Amino acid sequence: MQILVVDDHALVREGLCQVLKGLDEDIEVLEAPHCARAFELAALHPGLDLVLLDYHLPDMNGLEALAIFGQRHPELPIVMLSGSVNPRIMRQVMNQGAAGFVTKSGKSQELLAILRLVLDGEIYSPPDLLNESRPMPLDDSKTGYSPLPFTPRQEAVLNLLLDGRSNKEISEALNLADETIKTHVTAILRGFGVKTRVQAVLAAGRHGYTKSSPLA
Incomplete structure (x- = not known):
């Protein structure tokens, strides 16, 4: 398992490296100061x-x-860290396609639980947002947007995306080449009018897709 930690404070990066060992003994943590x-x-x-x-x-x-990560690596889950609790920023971050938002004031075991959730293909919504009445995800129902029709193969890929499968796992499950899966994922993102894999999962839920049953 490889995780990239991006923080301009060396002590924070070092501390996170120690905490992340709780996910996997063989974890490789990459560090970036900017x-x-x-x-x-x-x-x-x-x-x-x-x-x-x-x-x-x-x-x-x-x-x-x-936004740049979403353009270059749309399937890579991003968990945002912040030293402050700001619901407006939280909402913006989640709407932008983050897989979660975590404050640095939390405990290490809480962070590990959230990261396990995200690594399983889920999205962590901060409690501060869940308690609000305003919708957190991008609300395409207000714009009247509806997704493009998907082919049966694309729906099969989407169904596995909703199950939290990686491209490699989808490739093996459907017996298709990795590049073919990437092409289908790109088509799904375009079909929902989103930029990231996480946003596609959110949009799919709003349009009636479930983890086990693609929309007919």
């Missing part, structure tokens, strides 16, 4: 499983970095 280095490492390590991204970084903020 976004420029983070993008380099993500390009050099296509097998990354997760990114822990600090919201306040010296070269750009978390939303800008999240």
Whole structure:
């Protein structure tokens, strides 16, 4: 398992490296002090499983970095870290396609539980947002947007995406080449009008797709 930690404070990165060992004894943690280095490492390590991204970084903020990660690595889950609790920023981050938002004031075991959830293909919604009446995800129902019709093969890929499967696992399950799966995933993102894998899962739920049964 490979996780990229992006934070401009060395002590924070070192502390997270120790905490992350609780996920897997053989975990490999990559460190980046700023976004420029983070993008380099993500390009050099296509097998990354997760990114822990600090919201306040010296070269750009978390939303800008999240957008770039979404464009370059749409299937890579990003969990945003922040030292402050700001519901507006939380909402923006989740709407941008993050897989979760975690404050640095939390306990290490809570962080590990959240990361396990995300690594299983789920999305962690901060309690501060769940208690609000305003919708957190991008609300395409207000725009009247409806997804493009998917082919049976694309629906099969989407169904496995909803189960939290990686591209490699989908490739093996459907007996298709990795590049073919990437093409289908790209088509699914385009069909829902979103940029990231997480946003596609959210949009699929709003349009009636479930983990076990693609929409007919």
